[in-house]
Amino acid sequence: MKQVINFTLNNEKRSVEVETGDILLNVLRDKIGIKSPKCGCDRGDCGACTILINGKSVRSCLVLAVEADDQDIITLEGLKGKEIERLKKKFLKFNSFQCGFCSPGVIISAVELLKKNPRPDAEEVKEALAGNLCRCTGYTSIIRAITDPS
Amino acid sequence: MDLIQLKTLSDLKNLKSSQPRQMIYFLAGGTDLMVQYKEDLLQKDALLVDISSLKELNFIKEENNRIRIGSLTTFTDILKNKVIKRHCEALTSCAGQIGSLQIQNRATIGGNIANASPAGDSIPTLYVYRSMVKTNFGIYPVEKIFKGVKKTQLKKNECILEIIIPKSIEKHRSFFFKSGPREALAISKASLALKLSVEKSIIKEINIAAGAVGITVISCYKTGQYLTKKKINKEIIENAKRLISQEISPIDDFRSTALFRSNFVEESLSKALQSVLKKKS
Numbered sequence: 001m002k003q004v005i006n007f008t009l010n011n012e013k014r015s016v017e018v019e020t021g022d023i024l025l026n027v028l029r030d031k032i033g034i035k036s037p038k039c040g041c042d043r044g045d046c047g048a049c050t051i052l053i054n055g056k057s058v059r060s061c062l063v064l065a066v067e068a069d070d071q072d073i074i075t076l077e078g079l080k081g082k083e084i085e086r087l088k089k090k091f092l093k094f095n096s097f098q099c100g101f102c103s104p105g106v107i108i109s110a111v112e113l114l115k116k117n118p119r120p121d122a123e124e125v126k127e128a129l130a131g132n133l134c135r136c137t138g139y140t141s142i143i144r145a146i147t148d149p150s
Numbered sequence: 151m152d153l154i155q156l157k158t159l160s161d162l163k164n165l166k167s168s169q170p171r172q173m174i175y176f177l178a179g180g181t182d183l184m185v186q187y188k189e190d191l192l193q194k195d196a197l198l199v200d201i202s203s204l205k206e207l208n209f210i211k212e213e214n215n216r217i218r219i220g221s222l223t224t225f226t227d228i229l230k231n232k233v234i235k236r237h238c239e240a241l242t243s244c245a246g247q248i249g250s251l252q253i254q255n256r257a258t259i260g261g262n263i264a265n266a267s268p269a270g271d272s273i274p275t276l277y278v279y280r281s282m283v284k285t286n287f288g289i290y291p292v293e294k295i296f297k298g299v300k301k302t303q304l305k306k307n308e309c310i311l312e313i314i315i316p317k318s319i320e321k322h323r324s325f326f327f328k329s330g331p332r333e334a335l336a337i338s339k340a341s342l343a344l345k346l347s348v349e350k351s352i353i354k355e356i357n358i359a360a361g362a363v364g365i366t367v368i369s370c371y372k373t374g375q376y377l378t379k380k381k382i383n384k385e386i387i388e389n390a391k392r393l394i395s396q397e398i399s400p401i402d403d404f405r406s407t408a409l410f411r412s413n414f415v416e417e418s419l420s421k422a423l424q425s426v427l428k429k430k431s
């Protein structure tokens with residue numbers, strides 16, 4: 001069955017027709033063309049599909065598109081401002097990412113953490129990023145970037 | 151698969167008559183159900199009832215003698231709540247250990263019950279608080295809900311509305327221990343929850359429940375009975391460990407071994423009893 005959903009995506013009002021069984025991640029990527037959330041495990045383990053719904057990080061591979069009706073969604077593409085610019089520089093400085101597949105999810109989780117806790121220590125970063133798996137660089141350089149004080 | 155979205159609680163009543171034969175799954179946070187949906191583990195012609203936007207079911211209320219938690223309350227909300235922290239410290243501790251942040255942001259306490267996994271993290275803590283589960287059909291002690299692995303006694307149209315935790319008059323402590331393959335994001339290999347009140351090293355009252363060591367979460371009544379009115383010491387702890395290992399029925403599976411699970415439950419019990427002792431002396 002088809003249904004039209006209305007929601008805010010990266011601060012823009014959107015309206016999309018979806019099937020009731022469609023997964024939000026697939027709608028974002030294939031119907032709207034927002035490519036930052038990735039499909040890694042497709043079962044809520046890896047965190048590559050992490051987006052913000054109403055300011056909270058969730059796994060978009062476990063959300064039905066129809067559940068996004070009336071919600072406020074932010075993906076990596078919608079992150080703006082000083083904080084994200086600062087983070088970007090840190091990730092470059094510490095060479096935190098190699099293949100980049102996990103990066104959008106990691107950055108979303110980092111942004112959620114920094115909003116609550118602007119100066120997290122390494123343990124707090126580890127806990128906040130526990131749901132984001134990275135299979136190439138290891139986590140040290142990511143944690144360093146987020147905790148770097150300068 | 152058909153899907154309907156409920157906009158208000160009263161829509162639940164109309165659900166009764168409209169779909170006589172179909173299997174119904176209620177969709178809350180979806181952190182378990184959507185995985186099953188994707189892996190084709192749900193019945194093909196079932197009806198998915200999305201209740202996730204029912205704001206009426208998202209609350210934590212403190213009343214004179216009880217705390218009421220709406221079934222759609224997420225573990226992030228439970229983790230942050232001061233009333234829960236003051237009265238149910240084991241539930242707070244357990245909420246912080248469930249899955250990852252992204253899961254805690256979405257997973258609901260009602261969903262954790264309805265999913266009926268013997269490894270469901272919040273269930274042992276709800277057992278030891280002697281919580282009640284309110285549905286659109288009635289109110290039951292939480293233990294009466296479960297029939298087996300992923301099986302509940304709930305009827306087809308029955309939807310969990312809230313969890314009621316009676317407040318303890320006695321000063322008490324509660325604990326939750328979980329063993330996963332790593333600190334975060336893991337499904338329990340075994341878990342143990344305890345609630346106890348102690349005066350001068352003598353246990354006045356104790357409730358114990360263990361997770362992932364049987365087809366449902368298990369209440370360890372015999373061990374609790376044995377420990378009641380006993381003065382905590384080395385010998386008593388050793389006896390209690392032996393008793394609790396007889397009460398649980400862990401198995402070997404892909405997540406862990408029966409021996410490990412049994413040891414974990416025994417050692418967690420011992421740890422909790424010793425920590426209470428240390429605090430008092």
